[in-house]
Amino acid sequence: MSGPRTPEPALDGQGASPAGSQDEDMADGIQRSHRMLSFSDALLSIIATVMILPVTHTEISPEQEFDKSVQKLLATRIAVYLMTFLIVTVAWAAHTRLFQVVGKIDDTLALLNLACMMTITFLPFTFSLMVAFPEAPLGILLFCVCVMAVGAVQALIVVYAFHFPHLLSPQIEHSAHRALYRQHILGIILRGPALCLAAAGFSLFFYPVSYLLMATVIFLPYVSKAAGWCRARLAGPREPPAHSLEIFTFDLHEPLSKERVEAFSDGVYAIVATLLILDICEDNVPDSKDVKEKFHGSLVAALGASGPHFLAYFGSFATVGLLWFAHHSLFLHIRKATQPMGLLNTLSLAFVGGLPLAYQQTSAFARRPHDELESVRVSCAIIFFASIFQFAIWTTALLQEGETLQPSARFGGQEHAFMFAKLVLYPCASLLAFACTCVLSRFSTAIFHIMQIAVPFAFLLLRLLVRLALAGLRGLRGLRGLARPARARPVPGALDDARSPLLPAPC
């Protein structure tokens, strides 16, 4: 069900039997697609995230107040970032589904995929143009042309793959309804471009309709996903109609391949963690003239002046790294990623992408102390949302735990309490830091840095802490049990049912 991406078998003999069929394939120029897919994942995750850089590079001079014009510039850039992130994740999801249908590739498909990627990388520019000139039809036209080009390339991929059915995933290759599949898939692929064609038409005489249509293209998948999920929870899973039962691999309501969700998320975390070092290297190497004049030739003093930047960098890297760690631990226990989980993951990643902004903010307050409080609060909020959406993935998974989670992570499983603690650490820490800044507003920076430094150690000690807490809980219950042995003997099935398997194993 989760797509045809079986890993390549290890080749040990020169002409051994496992290598035989693969080599036969390769002789016809047919290749397994896993490396192309990871490359596409890397490209798309970088494009989605990199548009945060114009936001963080918005320069506010020390004298200048945080006035209207700066606010407007910042707001438009954040809008470009969010729109890019959303449209790229939509494109990524479509790409994932497409290559769940197309199981193998050849050179032509690999080149078509590159063309598709090139068109997608151009989307951020069209957004920048739209935001800078909202009333000119050119930005809208360019966006629509891009989406149509992507649609055309994807349609070409589908037509090509159905023309050479050995490229398709085995389920479809051996199906009797292949022509039906092709039509169905082409219909889904060309829906977005068709809407964009209409948007391009409207842009020439009444542009607000174009924006409406474009918003439909971007948000429809999310809205339809969310609506479908709510309906399923309210009314129970609906009966699929008889003949569409087979069209599962391209249905928007099917789970995404877990490997690709992981690969995309890894890309986002990796690029966010490393964007920061760029700023450090570009901005914080002191000028040799400055060192001589301002710091009397003392390099240490010059570096000390930008000390808060380094602290903020390490804190920020630690935060991104640990959020990745929580994500990693979570997905270790997940068997498949359903649609609402994918949506929550996207939202979490969008906030993770905002973390360089948090870095910029916290490192900027060295210069403008009166904005310090604001900056720390914005940072706490970004961290809180990034982590709370991770927690939401977990709770959503628990709703259908039989299907989505490994046994050890389910209610009552051995790892359940640890998982819970790992995911709840950052929301709690950021909330606590936020609350502290409200009470002790003068020490907000110190509070924030203490949080950033303390959390990694908390992660290291987590297993110990959870064990201690549970042992304490058991001890407490044991004491209560001793105090009133006859009145309230713990019922094995009620409270204990949820708690006792969480108790630590004898060390």
Place this chain on the structure above:
Amino acid sequence: MSGPRTPEPALDGQGASPAGSQDEDMADGIQRSHRMLSFSDALLSIIATVMILPVTHTEISPEQEFDKSVQKLLATRIAVYLMTFLIVTVAWAAHTRLFQVVGKIDDTLALLNLACMMTITFLPFTFSLMVAFPEAPLGILLFCVCVMAVGAVQALIVVYAFHFPHLLSPQIEHSAHRALYRQHILGIILRGPALCLAAAGFSLFFYPVSYLLMATVIFLPYVSKAAGWCRARLAGPREPPAHSLEIFTFDLHEPLSKERVEAFSDGVYAIVATLLILDICEDNVPDSKDVKEKFHGSLVAALGASGPHFLAYFGSFATVGLLWFAHHSLFLHIRKATQPMGLLNTLSLAFVGGLPLAYQQTSAFARRPHDELESVRVSCAIIFFASIFQFAIWTTALLQEGETLQPSARFGGQEHAFMFAKLVLYPCASLLAFACTCVLSRFSTAIFHIMQIAVPFAFLLLRLLVRLALAGLRGLRGLRGLARPARARPVPGALDDARSPLLPAPC
């Protein structure tokens, strides 16, 4: 031999037997390491590549000549980029070998790995500092502290993994000489930090010795690899001494894991391809005031003014994409990556990382026409070197083809001619473009753009072209055979032996 990274088995049943042992492991907090390794690969490849940005952001105003100060700045930044690239690839190779020994991870190891990554990301800054202040001991000290910290964390990882032997790769876990292994591995890991400690000491009173020691740390692995390979080619493979026969997984002369070479390369290609869109989005969205004043409100005219930038972007993306495509095709036919292949791959990637520079150069000549010729030539040279090193990987692999290549790609295999043509396309095209600029220097830009546009189509037509060429060759030989049937009947074993399997299969 190629390390313990077996892919995770697919989980299909809720408590099915393949899931059993994995879930058991997970209950103890032990995890397979593949996702952490891909994340590390992504991080390291981005850090290695991202330092090209300060080079490309070197601003040269239109009035300013390409004078001494700019040249010096550019040279130092290129030096920082190359040094960062080399040290990060050394660190990456060490990381790969380390996790060929440590087969599984738990939370502690994952967090230690994050700490290791954080320290490595700080290395580019120490380089920037060293280049800006070559005579101050601070840069050297910081670099040495970083390397020592990385070494300490890696030593901790080794000690921890040997303390819980179930984390080790099975070969070492079940070996009788485990203590010996530990000592040997720790010795290799702590060699670099020890040299750096000496360098830090010397930096305080005689800094040139420090640079010598640091260069040893950076280049020693490469020099020793190259020397070892030359010795092996000249004197044949040497007999390994009796008891070190088992210490193969950490020997510097062992092949790297092919998956990790691919993942690292993918990261570099992906980040290089997407760095370009950043520049486009930041620099080429026209200012609304400019549009009104300079272009009489015509957005199209304003965008047309930066038209060459867009052309250069698409050309550059196509080049990176197709170089990735060639790399992908090449590694599909490779079974394992030996040490000289890894070295050549690193060199190729270092030039690929320079491609944004080529983009910047070619898009800058719109402003400064007198530098046009220079820029086009630099771009051609970068593309040539990036592709010729790929070709060198292929020739090196052919030297030991039984060990390193799939049967279909060897001499006489069905894919051999296609592979050769794919890898030779870019070196030839860039050389041709370079030669053309020497003859027709006035049209150098046009020549370069024609090359960038023509090569993708050449790739698409390659299979057809190779078939046609071979059919032509066969036809020619057939004609000659007809002309002199008795005198020179083709000997089946001599020339034909190398050629005939390359002939096209009947279409």
